[in-house]
Amino acid sequence: MTEPCPQTFALAALIDGELAPPERSRLLAHAAECPLCGPALSELQALRCEFRALPQERLGFDLGDVIEHRLRSARGRRRSGVRRRPAAWWQWLMPLGSATAALVLGLQLGDRLLGLADEGAARAPQLVTMSVFDPVPPGNLCLPATPCPSGNRAR
Amino acid sequence: MADTGPPQDEACIARARAGDAAAFADLVRRYQDRVFSFILRLTGSRDDAVELTQDTFMKAWQALPEWRPEARFSTWLLQIARNTALDAVRRRQRVQFAPLDDEIDLADSAPGPDAHYASRQRQGWLLQALRQIPFEQREILLLREVEELSYTDIAVTLGIREGTVKSRLARARAALLERFRRNTGGDDD
Numbered sequence: 089m090t091e092p093c094p095q096t097f098a099l100a101a102l103i104d105g106e107l108a109p110p111e112r113s114r115l116l117a118h119a120a121e122c123p124l125c126g127p128a129l130s131e132l133q134a135l136r137c138e139f140r141a142l143p144q145e146r147l148g149f150d151l152g153d154v155i156e157h158r159l160r161s162a163r164g165r166r167r168s169g170v171r172r173r174p175a176a177w178w179q180w181l182m183p184l185g186s187a188t189a190a191l192v193l194g195l196q197l198g199d200r201l202l203g204l205a206d207e208g209a210a211r212a213p214q215l216v217t218m219s220v221f222d223p224v225p226p227g228n229l230c231l232p233a234t235p236c237p238s239g240n241r242a243r
Numbered sequence: 244m245a246d247t248g249p250p251q252d253e254a255c256i257a258r259a260r261a262g263d264a265a266a267f268a269d270l271v272r273r274y275q276d277r278v279f280s281f282i283l284r285l286t287g288s289r290d291d292a293v294e295l296t297q298d299t300f301m302k303a304w305q306a307l308p309e310w311r312p313e314a315r316f317s318t319w320l321l322q323i324a325r326n327t328a329l330d331a332v333r334r335r336q337r338v339q340f341a342p343l344d345d346e347i348d349l350a351d352s353a354p355g356p357d358a359h360y361a362s363r364q365r366q367g368w369l370l371q372a373l374r375q376i377p378f379e380q381r382e383i384l385l386l387r388e389v390e391e392l393s394y395t396d397i398a399v400t401l402g403i404r405e406g407t408v409k410s411r412l413a414r415a416r417a418a419l420l421e422r423f424r425r426n427t428g429g430d431d432d
Contacts, residue, residue, distance in 0.1 A: 100413040104387065106394050135420060138369050139388035141362065145280035147296060152268035152275065155300050159264040 095125060103132050252316045260307050267307070271300050274317065277390075278324045284385055285328045287374050295331055299324040314399070321390060322400040325382055332378060365427070372422035380415035387412055 101107050102115050119125040252273075258266030278299055283292035302323050310319055373381055386392045386400060397412075398405045 096417065097409055097413045100416055101409055104394065104412070106409070131420060132416060135416065135423070136388060138365060138423075139384075142366055142369065142389065144276055145283050145292075147275050147279040147293065150272065151279075151296065151300065152270075152272035154297065155271045155304070156264045156268035158301065159267065159304060163264070 096128065099125060099129050099132060102129070103136060253312070256307070256310065256316060259304075260310070267300075267304055270316075274320055275300075277317070278320060281321060281385060281390065282324055282328045284370070284373060284389070285325070285378070285382055286332060291331060291335075295324070295327050299327045302327060315396065317390075318392060318396045318400055321386065321392070325386075325400060329378070329382075368426040369423060372419050372426050375422045376415065376418045379411065380418055383408065383411050384415045384419060 098107070098111075098115055099119070102112060102119075107115065115125075119129045252270070255266045255270045255273075259270060275296065279292055279296045282295045282299070283289060286292055286295065299320070303320055306323065310316070373384065376384075383397060383401065386397050392400065394405050394408045397408045401408070403411070
């Protein structure tokens, strides 16, 4: 699309009624004689008429009712929310209290378990380590440097 | 399109701002077709326009405490409608409509002798041409030619300077005329 010349801007402003009276008179006089501006002005005016002839589109239903209903519903919900506000405040306390109780209980249980462990450690009999599973499978060479009593010396 | 009397608006707005939903519903009834028509021509989709018109009024209700009497209510409402439509168009990536050259041929191939039909046909060509130009040109043309907003109000609505309004309008008209001529096959006098 080519860039409109400044005269086109002026013609657009003219049909929009955005020109000062002296400038408007000067441009109208010019357009009456100019072979380019005259048709251009007519074309812009025709375009305006086409726009004005466009019928207004209709929504086809009462949007006022719909909006009013939505607003009243929202307000109703808000109002019921206001009535419930103390309960909502208490609802904040409930999880907080539960969390505190769980924490205290957990600490007590933990403390008790630790106490039991200490007592257990004091009272538990020493477990005798059993060398049931020897690291050296039967028949293998002994790992230690000391001679194996089972027959290495014999070799 | 005539603007509704400001005193009527003011009374309703004052009541609506005080929380009167019925007063706001009156305002909605007064402006619903205008807002719907504007959004429909911006987006090109009737279903979208119905939904976006409702969104516009819900947003207007929420923003009503911020409305200042210095701003004309209809202009303020169109600004909300425009922003709502622009958001939707951006979301759906339909900022620029593809040229519908095949539709142009269809329209051209059915000339009617009846004046009413001819008028309808020209309106169809105009709307088609409108859909073929970029969103920013479409919106400014609608605000000026259909909504009849002043350059100052257009500048406020679109958030641009008045000088930009002037130049953008001139470009938009040139682009639309080019499309319109092509649609009508040059028979637009």
